[in-house]
Amino acid sequence: MKNGYIYGINGPVVAVKGTDELKMMEMVKVGKDKLIGEVIGLESDRAIVQVYEETTSVAAGEEVVGLKNPMSALLGPGLIGSIFDGIQRPLLVMEQQSGAFIERGMDVSSLDTEKKWDVRISAKVGDKLKAGDIVAETDETESIVHKIMVPPGLNGEVTFAEKDGSYTINDVIIKIKDETGAEHDVTLCQKWPIRKARPYAERKTPTEPLITGQRVIDALFPIAKGGAAAIPGGFGTGKTMTQHQLAKWCDADIIVYIGCGERGNEMTQVLEDFTALIDPRTGKSLMNRTILIANTSNMPVAAREACIYTGVTLAEYYRDMGYNVAIMADSTSRWAEALREISGRLEEMPAEEGFPAYLPSRLSTFYERAGMVDNLNGTKGSISIIGAVSPQGGDFSEPVTQNTKRFIRCFWALDRSLAYQRHYPAINWLTSYSEYSDDLKDWFDQNVSEDFDSVVLQIKKILTEESSLMEIVKLIGSDVLPDSQRLVLEVAKIVRLGFLQQNAFNPTDTYVPLKKQYLMLKTCLTYYEEAKKLIAMGVPVSQIHQTGLTEKLVSVKYDVKNDDFAAFDRYADEIKTEFDKIGARYAPKKAVQ
16 A cells, blocks of 8 residues: 655644545554544545644654554443543553553553453354344443344354353454355454444334433433433533433443543543442442543544544444443533534634534434434344533523534523522423423333323423513512412422422432332422412411421422332321311301401
8 A cells, every 4th residue: 555645734634645545534543653543535636634643743744554444443341441532542551551641642452452251152153143143241340241242244154153261352252154155253342433323123212211310300301211312501500410410320221421522620520430439220330331431621622523423332332232321421512612623624614603514414423323222133222312512601592502402302401590599400490391201101101100291291380380470579579479379489499499409419319219209299289289279268378388388398308218108198198187277277267257
């Protein structure tokens, strides 16, 4: 192959001349330091390469070598619990070799090539196999069984199979002869281009919720397994902490956390927190089912652009094994800024706010890789994508937020005023929405209660009515409102403080099962319906408030254990008893009048 040479350099964008053998999306090694790059443009006399490492001191005339392969992820045992950069280089291994500052041009395998795995091989000589079929298993962690699959595109008959034993990721465990007679080695690992979605048999409509234990999400704005959601919010509104809660408590089998362009100290906190967190499902470290991709704001901008594709490719690999995977992307705004910077250096025509015109299509290629699918091997798996968006100044009308809304069906809008009030999670119940509610209705009816949907709708109606009434209250005060409307404000306060607000540091409140969430809302409605009867009798709201039930219902989230469902019957009885007393005291007075 005829190698090219560097003709021009503009930050991470390098022009290459002297070769016509490079192909689009081909990986290359740039310069004497052999920096990793990717071909992103071809012209008649030159190729355009984006370099995933710092190009300082790279000079014109240095050699560029094509590697004949697209940018790919190495998939195999050892991914779980690892910490990678944006192009899947293991950061801990690189730290051991180069110290705290990563040296340029380091050639490090993404996975440990010397570690041996205890493998149970199920394939036998003579078996007819197709792409995706599971041929072996190994215990990757205490909670994840790694399934070795036939790579996509390979079908045929097994001509050789090893026995159960200990193997490295590059050891051949079976050989398959395809229809042409060619023999292919199958090892514990395989490669896949990060910008190409992995194949599956059929995409399904999501019908099961991703249970997070966060009340405002599960009850009011649920996301389905295989769904896509966005968490937009300005600085300090709690995007990262909300994603931490979701990563710890959601019922996905595997978590892929992508730190895309965030501050270095924030990613350090993520790494420290995740390694210290205990998985509530197993009692072991949360890292036993987590993959971290850390690409901080001071890392090369081109690698930031690639990191979300790396993360979703790793997620698809575990989806193909039959696992439910949740991706936390924090934040897609920083990723879009990387697109903007590279686009500017390529001198492309800018669109709105300087972002490239292809921003929507790039966002769609990411979010549309979410989904619930039937895999090629007959298993079912899902990828749920939850992307944080950081609009400048909290302006949701900016291009990244607006284009993201086109490709997601769940929108959890964080509100700065709620965050300043210490109301967490600061999800605004008026501007957020979920389009999965109808798809999940049957599941909630069967697994929680048949009136779950109607209860949630009544609660949303109360919250919406409160918002309208607060406009009047701000102008002339609440004293001018009739008692029926003041009751709405009272009940909405219970819902806001006792249900929507959640304390991540309280062991009872940090995670709440769906059954308790339903009973909490049902109890609020019981209070509302019984109080309305008193209002109709002429009882003033002040007397209802003096019962102290409002404060009791607000503190239910702390006072009732998550498995003590019978406690809500006692609360309902207490509400009826107290209100009957008020009614009995008031009825004779009304008769005398």
